[in-house]
Amino acid sequence: MSTDLAATDFATVAAESLALVPGDVILDEIVAARAPWSAIVAAGDVLTIVDLCGNQAVDTLFYGGADHTVRYSAAVTIAMQGNIFLSAGSVLRDADGAAMMTIVGDEVGNHDTIGGACSQESNTLRYGHQTKHQHACVENFIGEGARWGLTKRDMVSNVNFYMNVPVDPDGALGIVDGLSAPGKRLALRADIDTLVLVSNCPQINNPCNGFDPTPVRMIVTRPVGAGSK
Numbered sequence: 001m002s003t004d005l006a007a008t009d010f011a012t013v014a015a016e017s018l019a020l021v022p023g024d025v026i027l028d029e030i031v032a033a034r035a036p037w038s039a040i041v042a043a044g045d046v047l048t049i050v051d052l053c054g055n056q057a058v059d060t061l062f063y064g065g066a067d068h069t070v071r072y073s074a075a076v077t078i079a080m081q082g083n084i085f086l087s088a089g090s091v092l093r094d095a096d097g098a099a100m101m102t103i104v105g106d107e108v109g110n111h112d113t114i115g116g117a118c119s120q121e122s123n124t125l126r127y128g129h130q131t132k133h134q135h136a137c138v139e140n141f142i143g144e145g146a147r148w149g150l151t152k153r154d155m156v157s158n159v160n161f162y163m164n165v166p167v168d169p170d171g172a173l174g175i176v177d178g179l180s181a182p183g184k185r186l187a188l189r190a191d192i193d194t195l196v197l198v199s200n201c202p203q204i205n206n207p208c209n210g211f212d213p214t215p216v217r218m219i220v221t222r223p224v225g226a227g228s229k
């Protein structure tokens, strides 16, 4: 693969050459700007998320594919790795400490666990009442989660892939310009069958999407030799 692909090329280049972990391509979908997305990634399969245009926050929740009461726990994940940021080697864990997915490739190096998902409520509090009509991640999660029988009651703290949320010495959180760039990739290996629920963040009031929400690409590969599921 050429190293000087234009941003638009990442949407059309063959999935086989973009997947961070090679294998048979099980799924290859573009998530439109501002849109939700979901799929079950089978144990052993690898999800590569491609930030097609750069600086795009990908808000993500994880549930057991067969048992939705198994769900990602930010608190347990942070405590067990002793780090609030995610990168290669990070294990995303459920409330009992069991591995759900493991980051096996990361071209950015820093992903947020504590910034949460934007909502109409947080937008109006932070940016003013005129933002109340704006689409937000919580609405994406509720709409897409409904396809799997999930409701607002099932929502937990989410991961923000590609979102840059530094913590200042005084404990204050920032949401600042991203570290990602067009074509940057991240790969997650499923340790159990995992329902991955995504909001391709529609936020336009802070730099998390460079003030311009853009599409991302989801590629699931099954490493050769993993057998049929």
Ligand SMILES: [Zn+2]
Residues within 6 Å of the ligand: 059, 117, 118, 119, 136, 137, 201, 202, 203
């Ligand atoms: Zn958002």
